[in-house]
Amino acid sequence: MKIKYHKTKFLKSALKLNDWVSPLGSEIVFVGYSNVGKSRTLNTLTNKKKLTRVSKKPGRTQLINFFEINSDLRLIDFPGYGYSKININCKKKINKWTYFYLKNRVCLHGIVLLSDIRFSLKNLDIKILLIAKKRNIPVLILLTKSDKLSFFQKKNKKKNIYLQLQKLNLNFNIIFFSNITLEGLEDLKKNLEMWII
Secondary structure, X not given: OOOOHHHOEEEEEEOOHHHOOOOOXXXXXXXXXXXXXXXXXXXXXXXXXXXXXXXXXXXOOOOEEEEEEEOOEEEEEOOOEOOOOOOHHHHHHHHHHHHHHHHHOXXXXXXXXXXXXXXXXXXXXXXXXXXXXXXXXXXXXXXXOHHHOOHHHHHHHHHHHHHHHHHOOOOOEEEEOOOOOOOOHHHHHHHHHHHOO
C-alpha cells in the first residue's frame, strides 16, 4: 500500500488507556530512548518540519502522540524511555502505558525502534523487541544519526547489533537513518508500506 505521508496530521496527545484513540484501523509506533531522534524522524518521514515538536532537551515528549495519515492509518510517537531527570512517578506511568500498549493494542501493525547508531541496543530496547517477538509484530530497527559515523564504522555497528540480536534468538531488519542526509528514508517508507495491506 502506498502511504501518503504528507497528509499526516496531529490527532491528540494522551497517556492513559481511556484517552487513547479508538483501536480501529492500523497503527505504527515509533519508540526508543530519549534523544534518539523520534520526533525529528517523524517530521522527516512526513516532510513536515513542524508536525512534532523537536527539542534539544531529552525527555520532552511525555505523552503518547497520535498522528493520522487517513481514517485507517495512524503513526504513534511514544515518549522516550530511560531519561533519568524525569520525575520517578512520571517515568513509571510512561513505562506502564508504553508496555501495556505494546502488549495489548489490537491495531498495532508494526514497531519502528530507533537507536542511536553510536551505541548498542540497551535493556529497554531488548524488552520491547521480546514483546514484539511474542506477539509476532514486525519491527524495523532504525540506527539513527548515521551521518556521524564513517561507512566502515556503520558496517561494524550493524554487524555487532545483529550479533546482539542473534544471542537472543531475535531477527529483525536493521537500517541506517539520518535526518540530515536522509539516508534510509526510502527504505523506511518501503518497510512501513509492507506492513499495511
